[in-house]
Amino acid sequence: DTEVTQTPKHLVMGMTNKKSLKCEQHMGHRAMYWYKQKAKKPPELMFVYSYEKLSINESVPSRFSPECPNSSLLNLHLHALQPEDSALYLCASSQDRRPGGDQPQHFGDGTRLSIL
Amino acid sequence: KQEVTQIPAALSVPEGENLVLNCSFTDSAIYNLQWFRQDPGKGLTSLLLIQSSQREQTSGRLNASLDKSSGRSTLYIAASQPGDSATYLCAARQAGTALIFGKGTTLSVSS
Numbered sequence: 001d002t003e004v005t006q007t008p009k010h011l012v013m014g015m016t017n018k019k020s021l022k023c024e025q026h027m028g029h030r031a032m033y034w035y036k037q038k039a040k041k042p043p044e045l046m047f048v049y050s051y052e053k054l055s056i057n058e059s060v061p062s063r064f065s066p067e068c069p070n071s072s073l074l075n076l077h078l079h080a081l082q083p084e085d086s087a088l089y090l091c092a093s094s095q096d097r098r099p100g101g102d103q104p105q106h107f108g109d110g111t112r113l114s115i116l
Numbered sequence: 117k118q119e120v121t122q123i124p125a126a127l128s129v130p131e132g133e134n135l136v137l138n139c140s141f142t143d144s145a146i147y148n149l150q151w152f153r154q155d156p157g158k159g160l161t162s163l164l165l166i167q168s169s170q171r172e173q174t175s176g177r178l179n180a181s182l183d184k185s186s187g188r189s190t191l192y193i194a195a196s197q198p199g200d201s202a203t204y205l206c207a208a209r210q211a212g213t214a215l216i217f218g219k220g221t222t223l224s225v226s227s
Contacts, residue, residue, distance in 0.1 A: 006159075033214055042205060042217035043160070056214065090159055092214075102147035102167060105215060109159035 003027055004108035006091050012114045015081060021111045023074040023091030031096040032074040033105065034066060037088040049074060050096070081115045088112055118143045120208050122218035129196055130226055137191040137221045139206035144184045147209045151180050151191050154203045154220070163204075164191070196225045 004025045013019050023032065031050050035043035048056035049068040063085075065077040074091055088110040095103040119142045129135055139149070148167045152160040164173045164180040166189065172181040179192040189206055203222045207215035 004159075035214075042207075042219050043215075044217075045214040048214055088157075088159075092160075102209060104148075104150055104162055104165040106162060107152075107160040112157065 004091055004093055004106050006089075006108035006111050008111060009109065010112045010114075012116060013078070013081065014116050015083075017081075018077070018079045020078065021076040021089055021091075021113075023076075023108060024072055025093040025106070026072055027093065027095075027106070028071075029093035029095050029106070030071060031094045031101070031103075032068060033092040033094075034074070034076055035090040035092065035107075037090055037110070039087075043090055047076075078113075081113075083115050086113055086115045118146075118208055118210055118213075118216045120206060120216050120218040122204075122206060122221050124221060125219065126222045126224070128224045128226065131197060133196050133225075134192070134194050135196055135223070137193070137204050137206075137223070139189040139191070139218055141187045141189075141208045141216075143208075143210065144187055145210060146184065147211065149180075149182055149189045150207050150209065150215065151178075151189075152205045152207065154205060156203075160205065193223075196223075198225050198227045201225050 034046040037043040046060045047066045052068045067075040090110045092105040092107045094105045123138045150165045151163045166182040177194040182189045203220045205220045207217045
């Protein structure tokens with residue numbers, strides 16, 4: 001069982017829908033991350049939050065909107081996505097007290113997103 | 117820009133064999149290197165993390181080594197089992213960034 005919980009596990013949505021992915025951890029970690037992973041590719045970083053503040057945005061399109069309402073929760077709001085956005089979205093957390101620290105990252109099982 | 121490469125891309129071995137997975141990185145200024153396992157359709161499970169000041173880490177049948185000067189890390193799996201079948205990813209961590217992943221090695225262990 002993973003200590004980082006992601007919901008939903010699967011999501012199918014149309015290009016005009018608005019949905020949200022959720023991530024929760026109770027390990028007291030202050031850094032949280034969103035990664036995107038296409039089939040047979042490695043994960044690619046999207047966003048990093050440190051102490052509930054966005055510290056890294058890897059030039060992600062604005063149709064992806066992250067939110068960190070508190071130290072345990074991380075959301076990814078989705079709107080007007082394209083078929084090429086279909087992927088596994090992974091959330092991770094770490095004990096790092098600053099961006100780009102040296103602590104291990106712990107991953108959730110991901111949300112499998114399909115855009116029709 | 118850091119690039120992480122894993123060789124081979126795929127590996128098939130019979131049960132019981134010892135094996136080595138390779139990971140190389142172009143920029144030796146890393147904080148640490150982390151090895152993960154990913155089962156199909158699942159998230160990443162952290163196996164071992166080696167800090168830049170360390171040479172190796174061990175967990176059960178797994179041993180990971182790090183040679184910063186040559187830009188290499190290896191993951192050694194002893195006495196492989198069918199349950200070890202998965203994709204193994206290595207990832208380097210540098211200042212101011214999150215993880216930079218290799219493309220992975222897909223391992224198949226036959227009984």
